Amino acid sequence: MVRGLGLLLAVLALALAGAPGEAQAAVRHYWVAAVPVHWTIVPNGRDAINGVPYEDARMPFETVAYRAYTRNWERQLPHRYGIQGPLIRGRVGDTILIHFKNLDNLFDQPHSMHFHGVHYPFGADGSYIPGLSTRGANVKPGDSFTYRLKAGKDSAGVWPYHDHSPSMMDSIAGGLYGGLSILGRHERAPDREFVVFLAPMGEFMTIDGRAFVGNTPLFEARVGELVQWDVLTLGDDFHTFHVHGHRWRQPGGGGFIDTQTIGPAESFRVRWREDRPGTWLYHCHVESHMEHGMMGIYKVRR
Numbered sequence: 001m002v003r004g005l006g007l008l009l010a011v012l013a014l015a016l017a018g019a020p021g022e023a024q025a026a027v028r029h030y031w032v033a034a035v036p037v038h039w040t041i042v043p044n045g046r047d048a049i050n051g052v053p054y055e056d057a058r059m060p061f062e063t064v065a066y067r068a069y070t071r072n073w074e075r076q077l078p079h080r081y082g083i084q085g086p087l088i089r090g091r092v093g094d095t096i097l098i099h100f101k102n103l104d105n106l107f108d109q110p111h112s113m114h115f116h117g118v119h120y121p122f123g124a125d126g127s128y129i130p131g132l133s134t135r136g137a138n139v140k141p142g143d144s145f146t147y148r149l150k151a152g153k154d155s156a157g158v159w160p161y162h163d164h165s166p167s168m169m170d171s172i173a174g175g176l177y178g179g180l181s182i183l184g185r186h187e188r189a190p191d192r193e194f195v196v197f198l199a200p201m202g203e204f205m206t207i208d209g210r211a212f213v214g215n216t217p218l219f220e221a222r223v224g225e226l227v228q229w230d231v232l233t234l235g236d237d238f239h240t241f242h243v244h245g246h247r248w249r250q251p252g253g254g255g256f257i258d259t260q261t262i263g264p265a266e267s268f269r270v271r272w273r274e275d276r277p278g279t280w281l282y283h284c285h286v287e288s289h290m291e292h293g294m295m296g297i298y299k300v301r302r
């Protein structure tokens with residue numbers, strides 16, 4: 001009986017250690033694969049705001065993306081939204097183990113995972129340098145590699161991860177990227193967290209791999225909730241992230257802003273306590289990017 005209770009407590013302690021949101025340093029395991037996916041950039045075939053049809057972009061095409069799996073890559077987990085890979089979560093002090101497998105039998109290319117914002121030894125950098133980098137920078141199809149990461153005090157925030165193997169230029173253009181969201185050791189988790197990955201895809205400027213209102217993610221919140229926007233970008237372009245009806249503090253203090261510039265591989269998070277009901281636009285404010293799809297809807301209910 002006592003032994004049974006001890007076992008129960010041990011199981012409970014283990015379960016708590018793995019739960020996101022608690023404040024003790026934890027070891028978190030993520031199982032991720034680069035895997036072929038069918039993707040559609042403009043599922044409804046139109047730019048609803050300007051009334052322009054994009055029938056060709058309704059057709060799914062095949063590309064390679066990061067997807068989350070259960071232990072030993074046995075089963076693919078349901079995917080939240082967007083072309084980007086799973087949001088890797090952690091807290092300052094955590095060790096994060098990313099077990100990566102290259103399941104790219106579409107292009108049959110090497111891939112890797114290179115993480116911004118966290119600490120790791122050179123061997124887990126995931127960036128290909130001929131003659132110097134380790135296996136983790138050039139994971140061949142069918143092979144796997146575990147990246148051992150540590151969230152330091154300087155890791156709190158939002159960061160991109162992406163392929164940095166010899167195939168990175170093509171694979172990033174195809175969507176092989178994702179985000180890390182690291183909370184401070186005792187920081188409150190937001191009620192809503194929206195990932196906004198600004199990147200080109202084909203002829204479009206996409207948010208999470210989708211173009212135009214009605215295709216890009218519809219983000220929803222209620223008045224009173226603490227919302228957090230995770231804004232990230234890869235590619236060649238600078239963007240200006242803008243949310244209608246809302247303002248936030250400039251980075252590093254200073255005044256309020258409602259538009260924030262972001263360049264390749266930069267990232268930031270924006271938080272506010274929601275108090276503005278409405279159906280708002282969020283978008284990149286570079287006008288040619290808006291014209292090519294970088295707009296979405298944010299709905300706030302009372």
Ligand SMILES: [Cu+2]
Pocket residue numbers: 198205237238239240284285286289294
């Ligand atoms: Cu833009």
